[in-house]
Every structure is written in structure tokens, then in C-alpha cells.
Amino acid sequence: MSFTNNIVANHEISLTHIDVSSLSPKYRKINLITSCVFTLLVMLIPCFLKLEWFFVMPTGYHDSFYWILLAIAILGLWDFIYHFIADPKKGYALREHDLHFQTGLIFRKHISQPILRIQHIEIKRGPIERKAGLATLQVFSAGGAHHTFYIPGLEHETAIKLRSFILDHTDLTLDE
Amino acid sequence: MNDTSDVATNSNELQEERWAKVAPIGIAYFFFKPLYLFITNGLVYLIPAALLQSEKLKQHIEYVMAGIVIIIALFLISAVLKYLFYAFRLSDERIEIRQGLIQKSHLDLPFEKIQNVKIEQPFYYRFHKYAMVELETAGSASKEANIVALKLENAEALKAKVLYTRQASENNTNERTDNTPSIDDEIVLNTRSIMDLVIHGITNNRIWILLGAAAPFYNPIVENIGTVMEAIGFDIAGYIDYNSQSLGMFVLHILSVVMFIMLFVVLISVIGSIFVFYNYRLSKQDERYIKRSGLITKQEVSMKTSRIQVATQQQDWLDILIGRANIKLEQNSSGISGANQSAQLNNASKLIVPSVTLSESDDLIADVFKQSSVNQQQYKHVSTRYILRLMIFPVVPLILALVCVAYLANFTAIGWLSVTFAIMLMFGLSVLRWFRWGYHFSNNFVFIRKGLLGKNYSIFPIQKVQQTKYKQTIFMRPHKLATIQLVLASGAHSIPYVPDTIAADLIDESLLIVERDKPAWM
Numbered sequence: 001m002s003f004t005n006n007i008v009a010n011h012e013i014s015l016t017h018i019d020v021s022s023l024s025p026k027y028r029k030i031n032l033i034t035s036c037v038f039t040l041l042v043m044l045i046p047c048f049l050k051l052e053w054f055f056v057m058p059t060g061y062h063d064s065f066y067w068i069l070l071a072i073a074i075l076g077l078w079d080f081i082y083h084f085i086a087d088p089k090k091g092y093a094l095r096e097h098d099l100h101f102q103t104g105l106i107f108r109k110h111i112s113q114p115i116l117r118i119q120h121i122e123i124k125r126g127p128i129e130r131k132a133g134l135a136t137l138q139v140f141s142a143g144g145a146h147h148t149f150y151i152p153g154l155e156h157e158t159a160i161k162l163r164s165f166i167l168d169h170t171d172l173t174l175d176e
Numbered sequence: 177m178n179d180t181s182d183v184a185t186n187s188n189e190l191q192e193e194r195w196a197k198v199a200p201i202g203i204a205y206f207f208f209k210p211l212y213l214f215i216t217n218g219l220v221y222l223i224p225a226a227l228l229q230s231e232k233l234k235q236h237i238e239y240v241m242a243g244i245v246i247i248i249a250l251f252l253i254s255a256v257l258k259y260l261f262y263a264f265r266l267s268d269e270r271i272e273i274r275q276g277l278i279q280k281s282h283l284d285l286p287f288e289k290i291q292n293v294k295i296e297q298p299f300y301y302r303f304h305k306y307a308m309v310e311l312e313t314a315g316s317a318s319k320e321a322n323i324v325a326l327k328l329e330n331a332e333a334l335k336a337k338v339l340y341t342r343q344a345s346e347n348n349t350n351e352r353t354d355n356t357p358s359i360d361d362e363i364v365l366n367t368r369s370i371m372d373l374v375i376h377g378i379t380n381n382r383i384w385i386l387l388g389a390a391a392p393f394y395n396p397i398v399e400n401i402g403t404v405m406e407a408i409g410f411d412i413a414g415y416i417d418y419n420s421q422s423l424g425m426f427v428l429h430i431l432s433v434v435m436f437i438m439l440f441v442v443l444i445s446v447i448g449s450i451f452v453f454y455n456y457r458l459s460k461q462d463e464r465y466i467k468r469s470g471l472i473t474k475q476e477v478s479m480k481t482s483r484i485q486v487a488t489q490q491q492d493w494l495d496i497l498i499g500r501a502n503i504k505l506e507q508n509s510s511g512i513s514g515a516n517q518s519a520q521l522n523n524a525s526k527l528i529v530p531s532v533t534l535s536e537s538d539d540l541i542a543d544v545f546k547q548s549s550v551n552q553q554q555y556k557h558v559s560t561r562y563i564l565r566l567m568i569f570p571v572v573p574l575i576l577a578l579v580c581v582a583y584l585a586n587f588t589a590i591g592w593l594s595v596t597f598a599i600m601l602m603f604g605l606s607v608l609r610w611f612r613w614g615y616h617f618s619n620n621f622v623f624i625r626k627g628l629l630g631k632n633y634s635i636f637p638i639q640k641v642q643q644t645k646y647k648q649t650i651f652m653r654p655h656k657l658a659t660i661q662l663v664l665a666s667g668a669h670s671i672p673y674v675p676d677t678i679a680a681d682l683i684d685e686s687l688l689i690v691e692r693d694k695p696a697w698m
Contacts, residue, residue, distance in 0.1 A: 014684050015646060016676075097691035108653075110646040112683065114690045117642045117697065142508055142697065143642040143663035171694065 015110055020091030020102050026132050027153025028087035034128070035083055039076025043069055092151045094162060097171065099139060101151050113149040116171040117141045123159050135159035139166070195263045195274070202262065202325035204300045205308060207255035214251070264323055266334075269341055271311070273321060285311060285321055291483070291508070291698075293335040297328070297474040307331040307474075311338070339464070339478070361461050365543060366529055366536060368456035368469075376453065376531035377446030379494040380502065453530050460543070465505065467527050479527050483507040483698055485666040486636035487541050489550055493629040501537050503529040505544060506666035508698065525666070541635060545621065550633040553623050555614030559657050562613065562673040566606040575599050615671045617682060620689060622662065624669055639695035640664050644683045648676060662686060665697055 046068045049057055086105040093100040099113045122138040129135060135156045139149040154162070166172065226233060233240055257277050265272045273283040292312035301307060305328045311321040326334065368376075376382070454471035466478040488504040495501055509525040529540060538549040582595045605628060614625035624634045645661035645668075652658060658679035659672045671679075689695070 014680055015687075016680050098687055106650050108648045108650070112644045112646075112687055114641075114643075114687055116690055116694055141642040141663070142665035143668070144509070144665075147643055147663045147668060149643060171691075 015100065015112060018093045018095070018100055020093045020100065022088060022091045023151075023153035024134055024155050024158075026134055027090075028083060030128060030132055030134070030153075031083040031087055032080060035076065035080045039072065039079070042076070043072050046072070087153075090153070092154075094165065099149065099151075099162075099166070101149065111149060113139055113141060114171075115166055115169045117143075118166060118172060121163055121166055123156075123163060125156070137162055193265070193267055195265045197263050198259075198323065198325040199306060199327070200259070201301065201304055201306050203255050203259045205298070205324040206258040206262075207251055208298065208300060210254070211248075211251050262324065271321075271323075271338075273323070283321055287338050287341045290338055291480075293338055293478060295328075295331050295335060295474075295476040297470070299472045301325070302472075302474070305329075309334055335478075362459040362466065363461070364457060364459045365465075365540065366456075366458040366532065368453055368530060370450065370454075372531050373449045373453050373456070374446050375498065375500060376502075377449035378442055379492055379498070379500060379531060380445070380449070382445045382448035382452070449530065456530065458527075458529055458540075465527060467529075477527060479505065479507055481544065482696070484544055485640045485664045485697070486634055486669070487544050487550075488635075489537050489541070489633040491627075491631045495531070496631060499534055500531045501534060503532055503537055503540050505529075508665040509667065545635060545637065547619065547621050547635060550623055550625075550635050553616040553618070555616050555623065555625050556674075558610065558613045558615070558671065559655070559673040559675070560610065561652075561655055561657060563606050563610045565673070566609060567603075571602050571606055574602060613672065615674065620685075622669070622682075624671060634669060636662075636664060636669065638662075638686045638689050639693065640697050641686045641690055642697065644686055646679055646683050652676075 046065060049055070049061070050065055082105065086103075089105065090101075090103045092102070097115055099115065101111045101113075103109050103111075119140045119142060121140070124136045124138055125134070133156050134152075135154050135158075136150055136152045137154055137159045141147065141149065151159075151162075258275070261277045261280075262273075262275045264274070269288075270284060270286045272285070273281075275281055275283075290311050292310075294310040294312065295307050296310060297307045306325050307328045309323040309326060309331050311323070323331075323334070451471050453469045456469040457467070459466050459468075460481075463481045464478050465481065465484075466476065468474070468476045484505050484507055486506050488506070490502045490504065491500070505527040507525050532540065534549075534551055538551065541547065541550060578595055578598060582591060585591075587595065609628050612625060612627040612631060616623040620638045622634075622636055622638060626632050641662050642665055643663040645663070647659040647661065648657070652673070653676075656676045657673050658676040659670060660674060660679045660682055661668055661670045662683075663669075
């Protein structure tokens with residue numbers, strides 16, 4: 001079996017020189033919308049309690065009502081800003097023999113998964129992802145549940161293409 | 177079912193190609209195991225409730241007794257039924273197990289899929305030379321493949337058969353002669369004397385081995401401890417009565433009580449260590465390690481050399497003082513659930529050699545990986561900025577919390593002095609933590625040293641890597657530092673704050689070796 005990676009100069013195959021493709025722009029849009037909707041929903045809870053339909057709240061609650069709303073809003077805004085800046089920075093790459101995923105804003109992380117070590121592979125789509133035509137690719141190795149490799153925010157066709165590339169890879173049959 | 181009536185005789189027990197039943201002693205297994213689980217997982221939590229209602233319970237003692245009898249009877253009936261509906265069938269390359277009354281299951285297990293064969297002798301099997309064979313598969317932990325009762329020699333024969341068949345299929349040889357390896361071919365690598373186990377009990381807290389087993393008896397122990405003490409003329413209340421004695425005497429008394437308790441704890445720990453590791457023998461046979469030990473429940477675990485992912489040498493501060501270490505050989509653990517300690521010790525995914533000397537440790541690791549001692553490598557330190565990282569988290573938040581508490585509680589001068597001392601201690605520990613971190617790469621092996629008061633060394637071949645992670649925070653980037661994480665089938669190993677070129681090189685190297693040479697990890 002010939003292994004073509006050999007002829008490439010070492011610095012060119014380094015993980016510091018991998019060009020990653022970014023995720024679908026829809027991924028950020030979905031995250032931003034979900035973040036807004038979720039924050040508003042959470043803000044509705046104290047509003048509902050304020051009405052005192054079922055429970056009588058302690059007086060301290062009414063005094064700090066606006067502070068509670070503000071705290072939720074700040075957390076929501078934080079989440080929104082995070083997705084706004086961090087989502088475009090997420091990216092993946094597929095090389096001949098491995099998969100890569102980059103993520104993180106302050107804590108940058110580059111995960112590499114050799115195809116040889118893949119045990120099985122799944123495409124996962126939640127209801128919102130289905131609506132948007134997106135999919136998450138999950139790759140399982142023997143490293144265990146904490147180290148499941150996943151690429152979110154892929155166009156469904158891209159995910160299918162990636163999956164069939166991996167499934168057709170000759171390495172997959174080698175490693176049990 | 178008439179054809180299975182003669183199973184208990186040796187010759188027929190392992191006869192192939194027909195459904196066989198296990199010996200009637202299997203009922204004991206089906207009875208004790210669920211009962212034990214019932215008590216340790218359920219009944220223990222009812223003790224507080226029972227304590228609260230103890231008066232009521234005492235009034236209606238006859239109902240309580242009746243309840244216990246009924247429960248035991250139910251377990252007994254279920255054990256007999258389970259036994260009646262349990263059968264297994266052996267063929268040349270697979271074993272099938274049929275069980276269940278209401279929820280029937282049929283397990284078909286090819287020998288190649290079996291990762292480990294564990295022979296266990298619970299105490300109720302010991303008198304009749306019976307054993308249980310546990311077949312561990314690589315994948316799911318939930319599926320239980322146990323042959324619940326076989327004559328010990330048949331268990332050994334079955335094990336030899338499973339392992340031998342696997343080996344033959346792996347080597348692709350056609351010579352399938354019947355000279356299955358016997359115990360005589362084994363080379364004994366290590367044995368542990370009672371003295372070693374006593375040392376192990378002192379340096380390692382093995383107290384839970386007994387505490388776990390004693391859980392159902394906590395209540396009577398606690399209730400009666402006072403009476404026993406009084407009976408031997410030990411008056412606790414008078415002993416620690418602050419008013420009747422001087423402060424110095426009081427402190428001395430408290431100290432001696434603490435010492436007494438510590439002594440007691442150590443004693444229990446020593447007994448626990450002897451329970452698990454009694455008659456410990458580690459031997460090697462055809463590229464396979466076999467561990468045997470146990471006082472009441474005898475255990476035999478075997479592990480194929482090629483499946484070992486990582487070897488760890490662990491030393492507590494006490495171990496460092498007396499020059500001992502625990503060796504742990506770990507294999508694939510991704511399918512194994514349940515993180516409680518006692519499960520881990522008995523778990524076949526980890527093979528522990530308790531309290532060996534450092535030279536014995538070197539010999540063992542040399543045998544496993546053909547690499548020189550983990551103790552004599554030239555380890556490089558991680559960046560000193562790691563100390564700064566420890567300061568930011570968790571030291572400074574802890575200090576702030578401590579100062580807040582001290583301020584709010586209006587501490588006296590002595591109080592503030594001890595706060596200052598605690599802060600200095602935390603600084604010292606951070607530096608020590610940094611000092612312990614070290615890494616060394618050679619011959620495609622990764623050596624990692626870490627610890628705080630104790631020292632842990634890990635060594636693993638790069639070719640076992642499953643996945644790699646390169647981590648760099650925006651604070652590390654200007655200083656060209658990065659954290660490496662290499663994921664193995666037995667768990668992840670990190671090296672923090674190394675120069676980013678070294679990190680990238682090691683990860684590139686790991687990916688290259690795995691992808692080019694395609695080494696097997698199992």
C-alpha cells in the first residue's frame with residue numbers, strides 16, 4: 001500500500017498550516033436566533049411570577065424584579081455576542097487520512113481525528129437543523145464519550161459527502 | 177431438558193454443540209448477586225428512614241421479620257427460576273448463552289470478540305472448587321456474558337480454549353493442535369508478600385473495600401459502639417469534657433483520640449488490601465499478563481500485552497518516602513460504566529500491581545513496553561507561566577473567598593495569621609504542582625510526570641493515540657505556548673503549557689505514525 005503523505009514536506013502537513021472551511025453561515029444565524037428566543041423565554045418566567053397568579057411572591061422579589069431581568073438580559077447578550085464572534089471562527093478540514101475541527105474564542109482548540117481510529121459515524125439533525133437544511137456529523141472513536149468528535153452546522157449534503165468519504169476510506173476496515 | 181441432566185460430571189460439562197446447564201451451585205450465584213445488589217444499592221439508603229422509625233419498627237418486629245423472610249424467599253425463587261432458564265452452548269469458535277424467564281435473551285459471542293476472560297471464585301463457590309467465568313467484550317459494558325458456575329478446571333480449560341482460538345485466528349495458522357497452554361508455561365513476573373500488602377494498606381487508602389461491604393452493618397456498629405466503649409471502661413464524655421480539665425490536657429486527649437481513629441482506619445485499610453490482593457501473582461504467558469489474587473473472592477484477570485494502552489506508576493507522598501509505587505496497566509475502558517472505586521479495582525480494564533519497589537516497577541514497565549525506566553528519564557519542565565495560570569484559577573478565587581469569610585466572621589489576629597499561612601501554602605502548592613509537571617518523548621513513546629505531593633508517571637506508545645487536541649488560549653498565544661491532549665482508549669493525557677512548536681510537532685508526529693503505519697490499538 002502506498003502512502004502519499006510521505007512526499008509532502010513536513011511543515012506543510014502540520015496542523016498549524018491547515019486551511020479550514022468555515023461552517024454554513026446559517027449555523028450562526030440559527031444560534032443567534034435561538035439565543036434571542038431562549039433569553040426572551042427565560043425573561044418571561046420572572047414576568048409571569050410577577051403577576052402572582054398562582055403564588056404570592058415575597059416583597060423582596062418585587063424590589064429586585066428589574067435587576068433579575070437585567071441579569072438574564074446580560075447573560076443572554078453574552079451568549080449572543082459569543083456566537084456572533086465565535087461561530088465564524090469555527091471550522092473543519094478533511095485531509096486524506098484525518099478530520100479536523102477548530103473551535104473556541106478565548107480557549108482555542110484544534111481537534112484531529114485519524115480516520116483509521118473511527119469506530120462509527122452518525123449524522124444527527126434536530127428539528128431546527130432539519131428546517132434549515134443543516135446537520136451535525138458525529139464521529140466516534142474508542143476514546144470514549146467525552147471525546148466524541150463532532151462537526152456542527154454542516155449543509156446536509158456536505159455531511160452526507162463527508163460521511164461517505166469516511167465510510168469508503170480504506171483505513172476504516174483495518175482497525176477494529 | 178432431559179439431555180442436560182448429566183452436566184455436572186466433568187467430562188460433559190464442556191461438551192460442544194449442545195445446550196448445557198451449569199451445576200446447581202449456580203443457584204447460589206443467582207441468589208447472592210441480586211441480593212447483594214439489592215442491599216448495597218437500595219436498602220442502604222433506607223437506613224436513615226429506618227433509624228427515624230426505629231421505635232415503630234421495634235413494636236412491629238414480627239412484621240419486619242416476616243418482610244425479610246418474604247424478600248429472601250422471593251430472591252430464592254427467582255434464583256431457582258433464573259437457574260432453570262439458564263443454558264449455554266459451546267462450539268469451536270463461539271459461545272451462546274440463553275437466559276431469562278420473562279425477558280429472554282440469547283447472547284451469541286464469537287471468541288474473537290472476547291477481550292478478557294476473568295475467572296472469579298466468590299466465597300460460596302470456594303468449598304466446592306467451582307468458579308464463575310466472566311467474558312468481557314470490547315464494546316458494551318451493559319451486556320453481561322457470564323457462565324455462572326463451572327468446575328474450576330473446566331473454567332480454566334474454557335479460558336484456555338477461548339484465548340487459544342483467538343490467538344490461532346489472529347495468527348492465521350492452521351495448526352490447531354490440542355496442546356492448549358497450561359499454567360506450567362507461565363513466567364511469574366511478580367508476587368506480593370503479606371508484608372507488601374501491609375505496606376500497601378498503610379500507604380493507600382483501601383478502607384472502602386471493607387466499608388463498602390460493611391455498609392449494611394453501619395447501624396448496629398454505631399448504635400453499639402458507645403456500649404462497647406463503656407464496657408471496657410472508656411468514658412468518652414468524661415474524656416473530652418472541656419470543663420473538667422486544663423486546655424493542654426484537653427488538646428492532648430483530642431489528639432490521642434484522633435490518633436486512635438487514624439490507627440483504626442489504617443488497620444481497616446490494611447485488612448482491605450489483604451482481602452483484595454492476598455496471594456498476588458502476576459505472570460506472563462504468550463504475550464498475555466495474568467493476575468491472580470484475593471482472600472475470600474479469588475480473582476483471575478488476564479490482559480493481552482498488545483491491548484495495554486498506558487502504564488502508570490503512582491506514588492503518594494508516603495510512597496515516595498518509603499520508595500514504593502503502584503503500577504497500573506490500563507486497556508480500553510471506553511465501554512465500561514460505573515465509576516465507583518471498588519468496581520475499578522476489580523475491573524479487568526485495569527491491572528494493578530500494588531506497592532512494588534522502584535526497581536521492580538522498572539522491570540515491569542520494561543517488560544510491558546521495552547522502554548527504560550520512567551524514573552530516570554530527562555523530563556522537561558512545562559513553562560513557568562503555568563504557575564501564573566494556577567494563581568488565576570483556582571488560587572486567587574480561593575484566597576478571595578477565604579479573606580471574605582475571615583472578614584465577615586471578624587477573625588482574631590490568630591485567625592488572620594492562619595489565613596496568611598493558608599495563602600502561603602496555596603502559593604507553595606502551586607509552585608510544587610508546576611515543578612511536578614514534566615514530559616519526555618523518545619522512541620515514539622510519551623513519558624508524562626505529574627502530581628502534587630505525590631508523583632505519577634505515565635508512559636504510552638504514540639501509536640495508541642485515538643484522537644489529538646491542540647489547545648491554546650488567547651493568553652497563551654503571545655507566549656507561544658500550547659496544551660497537548662492525546663486521547664487513548666483508556667482515557668486522555670494532557671501536557672499543559674509547552675512551547676507551541678513542540679506541541680504541534682508531537683501532534684503531527686502522532687497523526688503521521690497512526691495514519692502511515694496504521695498500528696492496531698487493540
